[in-house]
Amino acid sequence: MLFDINITEQFPSMNLELSLYTKQFEDEKNMKKVQNLIEAGLHPERYEFSTSQLGKGNTTNTLFLLNITNTKFPNELPISYVLKSYKDYTVNIEPSTLFNLVKNKFPNAPKIYGSIKVNDKETIGIIESVPNIENFGDIFWNELNILINDVFKDIDLDYSYINERSNVSKIIKEYCGESIKVSSEIGDYIKNLHKSLILPDQNEFSLESVDSSIYLKNYTNKLNSMISKLQGQMTQQPESAFFNLPKISSILIDIKATIERFRSEYEKPKIEIQPVHQDLHLEQILYDKIENQYNFYFIDFEGDPMLSLDEKKEKFPVEKDLASLLRALSYIKFNTLLKFIENRIIRKDKYEVPEEILYNLFFRRGVRPKNKVLDDILNVLNTWESKLIGKILKNLNMSNILITYFYIQRALHELTYELLYRPNKIIVPVLGLKEIVEKN
Structure with missing residues (x-):
């Protein structure tokens, strides 16, 4: 053509x-x-x-x-x-x-x-056509799954020794060296990306400062509206549906309170907004490697797929991009655990669903899996996630409150998508929201 x-x-x-x-x-x-x-x-x-x-x-x-x-x-x-x-x-x-x-x-x-x-x-x-080996997320996924499958080969062994912080750090360093390295480097690339998205002489691509109280009030209303819509969609489904369990429904109520508290705690009078990527998950970053040197390429600048065209043309705090990246880490963490449950925990002679076992691990203490290995694995996964987040954010002057705002929005978008197309998968964004409530 x-x-x-x-x-x-x-x-x-x-x-x-x-x-x-x-x-x-x-x-x-x-x-x-x-x-x-x-x-x-x-x-x-x-x-x-x-x-x-x-x-x-x-x-x-x-x-x-x-x-x-x-x-x-x-x-x-x-x-x-x-x-x-x-x-x-x-x-x-x-x-x-x-x-x-x-x-x-x-x-x-x-x-x-x-x-x-x-x-x-x-x-x-x-x-x-840029040179690349694979996407950024493949590094994390591959190393993490090798770690889990190598370290936890026998699900009947006692792995309590791993819970000592020094032992966990040693294991992560041994198996996830490349993940740690690229996490330490990607922050500077993201910082340069945000600088390069600004054209000071063109109003639609310039950097602006806006009143923080007005901005956060509007965004709080937007998030609350999303939550109310989700609650409405859930109640229209049969009461027996997995996502209508009271403990899942209560998380949405708790998230509203968390958002309001964050809004009241933000102290800076201004928030800077600018053009950003909007959808910066791990598959939107390609990498190439020559000898021991990495080079990264950001792709797919079409904006947040959950937004209208007019909304995509808006400016945002740079924290929106970091929130997308951190949500992707959460997805890798919980999907790694789900994969382990499916391959190693589920009993073939019984009808069991990985997502239900994961739900029980977090919400039903009375019917938690008898095997303690999942608690030990979760401890490793949480430490892995915290370590990489620390590396990524180390050289970035970011607001934790703003990151959390957009992290919540991202998780709500994911929950909406999963509810519509993959209801059995809503456990992953639900657990992401649950962690936000518990941490704050």
């Missing part, structure tokens, strides 16, 4: 428009990539094209790797691009965000070389 010169004649009603960006690039490498696209568009007969799908079809948008080879130089490596077909036919904020990052010469996000508009809506982005 990109290089068929008859496309607009065949489909005139589509009003197809290919825009390529050249003025933003000063370096020879990226200028060459844009020029290559222009020449291939003007003279497609001189080039060979190949495409392959990325993400194995499990990504929110459809992604293709496009390789373009100049037939005059068949021995040269093809120039590669990512074609990103956005799932929603609507105005998208990603192209302009990536364009701003290029203006600020931010090296840790894919460059955008152009876009295809259909009826004046960006439908396909033409984006740099």
Whole structure:
């Protein structure tokens, strides 16, 4: 479609428009990539094209790797691009965000070389193919699961010695060295990302200071509205439904009180807001590694998927991005525990559900699993999570209250999603909210 010169004649009603960006690039490498696209568009007969799908079809948008080879130089490596077909036919904020990052010469996000508009809506982005091994979350998931499966091989043994803090730290350091290393480094990359998302001379991308009391009051109302909506959705389901258990329902009540207390405890008169990523979970960070040096790339700047387009165009405290990252750690923690329960605890001769065993571990002391190994594993997982959070936040001047606000919002969004599409999985965001209540 990109290089068929008859496309607009065949489909005139589509009003197809290919825009390529050249003025933003000063370096020879990226200028060459844009020029290559222009020449291939003007003279497609001189080039060979190949495409392959990325993400194995499990990504929110459809992604293709496009390789373009100049037939005059068949021995040269093809120039590669990512074609990103956005799932929603609507105005998208990603192209302009990536364009701003290029203006600020931010090296840790894919460059955008152009876009295809259909009826004046960006439908396909033409984006740099960045070198990467896998996503950031894979490091945490792989190391943590190896740790749990190696250390807790026999579920009938006594692992109480592990509960000593020095022993837990030693085990985590031994098995999760890469996780600790990248957690120590990612904070500076996030800080630079937030700086590079600001364009001081453009009002919609500038840094602002707003009255904290008004901002937090409005956000408190927004969170309370989300909670009320969730409570309404739950009560419309059968009383026997898992999520209608009183101890789960009470968490939403407790969260309202927690939010109000945080609002009253915030002391600074102003809150700074700016453009942020909005959806910075662990799969939105790719990494490459050369020898022992990591490099990270932030991807998918489409905004928070739970927000409307107008809301996505708003500015937020940078703490919103950190909250997304920390919620992803919580998901890894509890899903690691669920996987262990499924593989090692569930009795094959009985009908048992991992989520119910996890619920019992936290909420039903009378029917808690007899095997103490889950308590020991949970202690390791909590220490692992705390250690990585400390590393990530170490060099960032963040407000814990604001992080918690957006952490709660993220967990409520997750709970809404799970309630609609995967009701048996609501235990993970519920436990995230429960931990917030208990910690505060």
